[in-house]
Amino acid sequence: MTARDEVLARIRYALSAPADPVDPPRDYRRTGEHAPGAPQLLQLLTERLTDYKATVHSATPQTLGSVLATALHGTHRVVVPPGLPEEWMPASAVVDDGDLSYADLDTVDAVLTACVAAAADTGTIVLDAAADQGRRAITLIPDRHVCVVRAAQVVQSVPELLTRADPRRPLTFISGPSATSDIELQRVEGVHGPRNLIVVILND
Amino acid sequence: MSKVFVGMPAHAPAGVGALHASESFPAAARTALADTQLRRNLGAATTTIRAKREAVVGELADWEQLRLAGQAIKAATMARLDEHLIRLEEEVTKRGGVVHWARDAAEANRIVTGLIQATGADEVIKVKSMVTQEIGLNEALAEAGIAAWETDLAELIVQLGHDKPSHILVPAIHRNRAEIREIFLREMPGVEASLADEPQELAMAARAHLRRKFLTAKVAVSGANFAIAETGTLVVVESEGNGRMCLTLPDTLITVMGIEKVIPSWTDLEVFLQLLPRSSTGERMNPYTSMWAGITEGDGPQEFHLVLLDNGRTAVLADEVGREALHCIRCSACLNVCPVYERTGGHAYGSVYPGPIGAVLTPLLTGVLENPSLPYASTLCGACFDACPVRIDIPSILVHLRARSTEQTRKPPSAEAIAMTLASWVMSSPRLFGWAGRAMRAGRLLARRGRIRRLPPPLSAWTAARDAPSPPRQTFRQWWRHRDGGTP
Amino acid sequence: MRVALFVTCLADTLFPRVGQATTRLLERLGHEVVFPPAQTCCGQMHINTGYQRQALPLVQHFADVFEAAEAIVAPSGSCVGSVRHQHASLARRLGHPRLAERSAALAAKTFELCEFLVDVLGVTDVGAYFPHRVTYHPTCHSLRMLRVADKPLRLLRNVRGLELTPLPDAEQCCGFGGTFALKNSDTSTAMLADKMGHVLSTRAEVLTAGDASCLMHIGGGLTRLSAGTRTLHIAEILASTESGPGGAVPLAVTAEKQGRVAPSARNAGADREAGS
Structure with missing residues (x-):
């Protein structure tokens, strides 16, 4: 018997004892009271991000x-x-064609990207590696990440945020700069990920 | 379980991994309680995190609904665990990943070692993962000549300090900043003596230490917080960015996950992404969550292996009361609120899973006779149940395991078992009980000024630190019988 | 209302004054108290130590004794917690579905004293008088198994003369935990030490709670230290009045003296203490 078959057989044996699963209740809050892009959400997103030491x-x-x-x-x-909107492109831009080595990326000063969505409740922005965000390494290695969030991309709640992301793509949820609470459970910002997160909320 | 048949749920075998305690909880606790530095560090840290957790949980008006949803999703998942795992395997495979199954720790270690050897690498970087601690992967890799570098700050502190983790979320919670500075000075190459004991500076030292490893490593090993069956998406929740580094930069990624970590749908994740960060670090959301499904051309590892591990989980699943322990999302909220954990720390539990959840999960995984003192390492105060984001009724499982423990013990009955049987007999009879109550009056001979300062064993454990009350002249039932107008 | 008193084995044999106070209090409020004499123990110690089979006869016995009662009241959050949350499931586990049904029916009419006063009788001012500085420890099972919440505090706040001072870290367990205190006596002692530290920091004369067991634990630690705080069950405070027939519990009388004094003499003792 392969390990696969054996583990599955064990599970079926274990479940032969009765279990009474219920359909999960979904009466928690799934949508916020504000529509995406509402000024209240932009305000809340700003507060939440600032609270976790991002610059907005x-x-x-x-x-x-x-x-x-x-x-x-x-x-x-x-x-x-490569897909960053032309009008955002800084003069000093180095366009990632996928060939920059990690060592190269370690020598650039910053990365500038868009995002796919953001949630105000938690101060979270989501990258999905689309052409205006790039492969994951470019938003990871440089020490400063400047991320432009379009107002219409800002939803209120986590459930709303998840509806805007495709779980088949590589996703990165970012809520503030890299941080740790590993020393005496005190939060300090800036460890391995970008130590500076600058979010630009674009009211377009 | 003395004999295991093919296809029967099996406990986690002894001799490999970090589930089998070498001494009893009371004995290990005695040592820990005497460590005043540990007591101070734990007291300060758990107090801090409790306040943070309470504040962010208080922000959500629907917290209880989220807990109920989390509990129900996990219960529903376990009820069809086989189907969800098969779906997960299908989806991961479809997207270019390779799925492996491991019956136990030794098999998982063999699989991972083989995969690393096949790449030709002799070192790996690791994201903090409970399950690889559980199976003793680092030790197994070391035996095969492969160096495993822990990259989570707390894991790094533990690894450099030749120490053991003592907390699920913050394995170095037992160390304070001064101790960490000393470990770094001693063990981290290139650290200047001028290193200050400020958390910020210590974190920077770790950044500098690991930077090159991240940029050059060929293979990474991770755990997983969740795996979504319907999409084949793996989820790792972290803070420092070491997780992103390991999950993104190497050519090969090997993820080891317990079979209970699967959740059915993407929608289910919306519940856990709200419950987990608030319960664990007391944040609205942790800084980084990485998700991936199989491999993506031109982005991240181009080789992905997923190892699905049993190692006793099916035995837990077979326990109708205990199976709820498989719902654990490893947030460690129960540790942070536990008055026993706060005083003894995690090492006293002798397992990689300490605290209230460890006191149930460890004996469930190994079989209760392998860790017989753990179910008793609790006052049943119930703080853990209230804090648990998926409403695991830990006190009830503890009580259940205590029964399992006394019922499975095949040795001649202990003095305790005899006393309990005797007490049951006496207390089943009002007449005997009345006599016994009156007989306790003899205890008054031991009393001075209304209290008893010393009792014989085993009650001497009580009077070591506390007086015992002197039995009254009259029991309540005697008083009742004699009182005016008392009705029988 | 006709109330069946489940005095609990601990109060019966070691702290009869808790049962006496409960009786007097309920009678003072105009209710009839009966004491089914065949009662013994709820079996919690057995259940929580892992001896469910040995607890089964006790669960059975509890049902036999109290089945006919209109309402069952016990001066213990812990024992009521066991009746309410453990009896039926234990009977079911051990293959006694009929007993499980009976236990579930009993669970619905078994109350801890404070919740009975507030929820069933709708009283928060029991007319008590207790001129002392008091702090309150919410025992774990009252707090988290029964969710009595602030009911005991509401009762205490309405006691005339009582100065209620909050207990720091009140919701932390005292370290008793039944046989935990014996099996893990070092850890239990460490928890007790912290609890006592908090109690002493309140400079209260009296520490009260709804469970004689936790009070025996904390009180045993306090007397060992000759501390300036003593323990009284909340029933004893709520039963205290300026005077009045069937009213007061002795304020100054220790357990040792108690057996020797007749109930009438105890009232006098209470008055003397109150006036001092």
Whole structure:
């Protein structure tokens, strides 16, 4: 008997004793009281992200250029995914064609991406490796991550957030910069992931 | 279980892994209780995390509904565990992953070792994972000449300190900043003596120490918090980014997961992603959650192996009361609220799973006679049940395991068993009980000024620290019989 | 209302004054108290130590004794917790479905004293008088098995003369846990030490609770230290009045003296203490 067959046989044997499963109740809150992109949600997202030590800017299509310049201040080389909107592209952009080595990525100063969705309740942004976000390594190795969130991408609750992500794609949920509570359970920000997370909320 | 038949649920075998305690809980606890540094560290840390958890749980008006949903999803999953695992296997395979099955720790260790050897690597980076601790993977790899680098800060502290984990979430909770600084100075190459004992600086030292490993490692080993059957998606919840590094950068990823970690659908995850971070680190959401399904061309590891592990889980599933312990999502909220854990720490439990959940899960996995003192390592105060995000009724399982323990013991009856049988006999008879109550008056001979300062064994354990009350002249029932107007 | 008192084996044999106070309190509130004399023990110690088979006759016996009662009241959160949450499932596990049904029916009409007063009788002011500084320890089973919540505190707040002072970290277990105190006596002692530290920090004269067992534990630690705080069951406080027939429990009388004094003399003792 293979291990597979044996483990499955064991499970079936164990379950021959009666179990009375119920259909999971779904009466918890699944949708927020605010529609995606509502000003209250942008406000809440800002508060939550700030609470976990991310920096948050808001921008309009008109001010985006200068806001991004502020967010990228002091950087020389900024890696960007191949599908980043042309108008967001900084002068110092290094477009990732998939050939940059990890060592290369370790020498760039920042990464600039879009995202697929964000949840205000928890201050979470989601990347799904689409063309405007790039492969996962580029948002991981550089020490500063500047992420543009479009207002319409902002939902309120975690259940709403999950409906906007495709679980068959590589997903990264990000809630603030890298952190640890491993020393005396005190939270300190900045360990292995990007130590600076700058979120730009774009009211377009 | 003395003899195991093919296809019968089996307990986790002894001799491999970290489930079998080498001494009894009371004995190990005695040592821990005397460690004042440990007591102080644990007291401070659990107090901090309790307050944080309470604050973020209080933010959710639907917390109880989420707990009920979490409990029900897990129960429904277990009821069709075989089907969900088969679906998971199908989906992972469809997306380019390879699924392996392991009956026990030794088999899982063999599989993982073989997979690493096939890549030609002699070292791996690891994301913190309870299950690889449980099966003793690092030791097995070391025997095969493969170095395993723990990358979670707390695991790193434990590994560098040649120590054992003492908490599910924060394995180095028993260490304070000064001790961690000392470990880093001693064990971490290139650390300057000027290293301060500030958590921020210590975290930076770990970053510098592991950076090169992350960028050059060829193979990573991880656990999984959840695996979604209908999509083949694996989920790892973390904070530091070491998880992202391990899950993204190496060419080969090997994920070991207990079979109970599967959940049926993507929708189910919305419940656990709310329950887990608030219960474990006391955050609304942990900084990073990584999810992947099989392999993605041009992004992340191009070789993915999933090892599905039994190692006693089917034996837990066969226990109608105990199977609820398989619902555990390893948040460690029960540890943080447990008054016993807070004082003894995790090492006293002798297993990789400490605290209230460990006191049930460990003996369920190994068979209760392998860890007979663990079900008794609780006052049954119930704080763990209230804190559990998936409503595992730990006190009831403890009581259930205590019964299993006394019923399975084949030795001649202990003094305790004889006393309990005798007491049951006396207490079943009002007349005998009345006599016994009056006979207790003899205890008054031991009393001075209304209290008894010393009793013979086994009651001497009581009077070592507490007075015992002097039996009254009259029991209540005697008083009742004599009182004016008392009705019989 | 006709109330069947389940005094509990511990109060019966070691702390009869708890049963006496419960009786007096309920009678003072105008209810008839009966004491089914065949009662013994709920079996909790057996169940929680792993001796379910030995507990079965006790569960059976409890059902036989109390089946006919209109309401059953016990001065113990722990014992009521066992009746309510353990008896039926134990009977079912050991293959006695009929007994399980009877136990479930009994569970629905068995009450801890404070919840009986507040929920069933609808009383929060029992007319008690107790001029002392008091702190309250919510015992684990009252708190988490029965969810008595703030009912005992509401009762205590309405006691005239009583100065209620909050207990820090009140919801932490005292470390008793039945046979835990013997099997894990070191850990139990460590928990007790912390509980006593919190109790002493309140500078209360009296520590009260709804379980004689936890009070025996904490009280045994306090007297060992000759601490300035003593323990009284909440029934004893709620039964205390300025005077009045069938009312007061002795305030100054220790367990040792208690057996020697007649109930009438105890009232006098109470008055003397109250006036001092």
